[in-house]
Amino acid sequence: MKTHKYIRLLTVAILLIIQVVFLLMIIKEQYTANNVLIVTSIVIITLSVFFGYRYLDLHHHKYNYEKISVVIWVPIGALLCYTINIYLGLGSVLAAGIIGVLASLIPKINSQSNYLKQLPAVIYCGAFVGMSGAQITPSISFVIAAGSITALLYMVSKNLFLGIGGKLGALAFAGVIIVSLIHWLYL
Numbered sequence: 001m002k003t004h005k006y007i008r009l010l011t012v013a014i015l016l017i018i019q020v021v022f023l024l025m026i027i028k029e030q031y032t033a034n035n036v037l038i039v040t041s042i043v044i045i046t047l048s049v050f051f052g053y054r055y056l057d058l059h060h061h062k063y064n065y066e067k068i069s070v071v072i073w074v075p076i077g078a079l080l081c082y083t084i085n086i087y088l089g090l091g092s093v094l095a096a097g098i099i100g101v102l103a104s105l106i107p108k109i110n111s112q113s114n115y116l117k118q119l120p121a122v123i124y125c126g127a128f129v130g131m132s133g134a135q136i137t138p139s140i141s142f143v144i145a146a147g148s149i150t151a152l153l154y155m156v157s158k159n160l161f162l163g164i165g166g167k168l169g170a171l172a173f174a175g176v177i178i179v180s181l182i183h184w185l186y187l
C-alpha cells in the first residue's frame with residue numbers, strides 16, 4: 001500500500017515541478033525588468049498550484065494503474081502524429097487532428113470491446129507528443145522515448161487528475177520535457 005502512495009506522490013510531484021518551472025521560465029522571460037512583479041507572480045503561481053493540488057479532490061483514493069496493453073498505444077500515437085507532422089509536412093495541429101479522428105473511429109470496429117473503447121484517449125495522448133516540432137524532437141528514437149515516458153506517466157496516473165482538462169497534454173508535455181532533459185544531460 002505504501003508503494004502505491006509513493007508512486008502517486010512521485011507522479012504528482014513530477015507534474016507539479018514541471019508545471020511550476022515552466023511557468024516560472026515564462027514569467028522570467030516576459031518580465032526581465034521588474035523583479036518585484038516577477039517575485040510576486042512566482043509566489044502567486046506557486047501557491048495557486050500547490051493549493052490546487054492539495055485541496056481539490058482531483059484523485060480517486062484507490063490505486064489503479066492502466067494496463068500495459070493499453071498504454072503501449074501512446075508511443076504508437078506519437079509516432080503516427082510525428083510522421084504526419086514532420087515527414088508529410090502537414091503541421092502539428094492537422095496531424096493531431098487526423099490522429100484524433102482516426103483514433104475516435106477505433107471503437108466502431110467492435111462496439112462490444114472494452115479494450116477498443118480505451119484506445120482513443122491513449123492514442124490522442126501520444127499525438128500530443130508527436131505534435132512537437134523537429135527542433136524539440138529531432139528523431140524517431142526521441143519520439144519513441146518521449147512516448148514511452150508519457151505512457152509510463154499515463155499508466156500510473158489513471159486515478160489522478162480526474163475531471164481536469166489538459167491531463168493528456170500535461171502528461172505528453174512532461175514526457176517530452178523529461179526526455180529533453182535526459183538528452184541535454186547526456187549528449
